[in-house]
Amino acid sequence: MASLSLNINSKNYTVDIDPQMPLLWALRDIIGLKGTKYGCGIAQCGACTVLLEDNAVRSCSLPVSAVADKKIVTIEGLSEDGDHPLQQAWIEHDVPQCGYCQAGQIMNAAGLLNKNPNPTDEEIETAMNGNICRCGTYLRIKAAIKTAAKSEKV
Numbered sequence: 365m366a367s368l369s370l371n372i373n374s375k376n377y378t379v380d381i382d383p384q385m386p387l388l389w390a391l392r393d394i395i396g397l398k399g400t401k402y403g404c405g406i407a408q409c410g411a412c413t414v415l416l417e418d419n420a421v422r423s424c425s426l427p428v429s430a431v432a433d434k435k436i437v438t439i440e441g442l443s444e445d446g447d448h449p450l451q452q453a454w455i456e457h458d459v460p461q462c463g464y465c466q467a468g469q470i471m472n473a474a475g476l477l478n479k480n481p482n483p484t485d486e487e488i489e490t491a492m493n494g495n496i497c498r499c500g501t502y503l504r505i506k507a508a509i510k511t512a513a514k515s516e517k518v
Contacts, residue, residue: 368432372397373441383429388412390428391438399439399467403496410495413468413475414438420475439467442474449515450474453508461499469495473509482513 370377372395379394391397391414400423403411407422414423415437442448450470453459460466469492476483476491483491488506497505 366429368428370395370428370432370436371434372436373438379428381428384427387414387423387426387428387431387436391423391436397438397440400471401464401467403465403468408494408496409465409468410472411465411468413471413495415471415475415478418475418478420472437471437474439471442470448474449512449517450477450508453511453515456511457504457508459501459504459508461497461501465495465497469497469505473505473512476509477513483509485510 365380366383367378367380368383370379370390372391377395379390381390381394388400388402391400400414401411402424403409405424407425410422412422412424413420415421416431417435443451450473454466454470472492472495476488480487485506488509492505
């Protein structure tokens, strides 16, 4: 066990934790933030995506020791009241079906827009490749990202 400092959604936490525990489980089981989902456990599906220093990362395979003292944002921290342009665009384009992948999809899209506020269709497809949607709403996801990119708040 080690005492680590974590900055999650602009709040500081000190946790006594196995430094090799995946960030996903620290978020869900130690901190109590359940929005980040477990999908595959091998960083292949994207359900566990969070932002680390504004970059999209898979939290299921990232040891918590690698993120100590770095800025982490989960779906809960993207917006206090769900008014982030991506969240609003997701609603506008009726993206969610079962909803399981949506937190990871939105966080991956947020990472994309942090780096590239006006992505082309090809850049969206490349960036979102690997975030699996069991319901196949990929066209709606792309449309929502394009809508969010037009917002001044992103």
